[in-house]
Amino acid sequence: MNMYAFQKLPQLVDKRGKLVHKGSYSKRKNGVNSITTRVWHHSLTKLSAGGSKIESFADFHVRTNGWPEIAYHLIINPKHVVDGKATIYYCVDIAKRSYHVGNSNTIGLGICVIGDYRTDKLDTPTLKSIQDLHAALIKDGIGKYDKAHNEMPGYSWKDCCVYSYQKAFKETLADNLPVKGTEPTEVPGLYTIQEGDTFWSIALKEKKDGITVEDLIAANPDVKPTELKVGQTIKLGAAKNTYTPTPETPKKEQSAYKYPLPSGVLKTGSTDKAAIKQLQNALNAVNFKCGTADGIYGAKTKDAVTRFQKVYSPYEVDGTYGPNTKSKLQAVLKSKGY
């Protein structure tokens, strides 16, 4: 099997099949020939953050979003530099169609530079690897065009990739690379679900204009977050502040709700039967069934809480009910009119 020029780059590390995955992406219809566009991303995680690494991205994409593999084909890591060049990880075979640009996945090659370039800056080792990879891909005839994620259809509102990839292809000094002057584009009122989307990835990961998962839930009562369909339209920009109460509207007293929620922490072994019953009634009301409300935090209740968290707070799935789960559950109850 012939190796591509990009595979021979000395700073490239082959991670294909070595990261967390659940199955495999499907092959592109015409294999590598299907690729027309090299799509440039950033990870939107600060370089200084502990989670700014490929293992965490794979975990998020596979375990949280339920995708088969990590989103990007190639990832550049500014934090690992060898011989003056940032390491490039080859994560997903380029003949496969990965999830990184929704409806354009078939034609897009996903290249991600780790960092949040709204505040982080590209340094020289990273620029060198961007240039090496770009030149090698051109030599290999992989793709014809370069585009930022937010230049792809349906993504003009996205803060990705933010850095100027065109300048990165040419320039060597990070100081000469100002953050791309992106006009803040307005978040569209409606949003069409693309492959691989979740409420979480749409609202919280992109966090535009303070639109929260709670807002999305409240503004889209007929949409089941667990069953999003490609092509389905949801309220996005229009969802802003749907849940967040305005200062003039005082929050209802908890007891005034049909399903009042207990405060504090409840978990396996908790003994506050009245509080557990309230939680069980609320979970049943929003269709995260936990059986009869018997006031016992048993396996069924823990399972229902876990399933709820997987959908609404996937960073903290522990089967324990606390303040965060409470606020999410309150939002879901509100979206159902309770």
Ligand SMILES: [Zn+2]
């Ligand atoms: Zn992106």
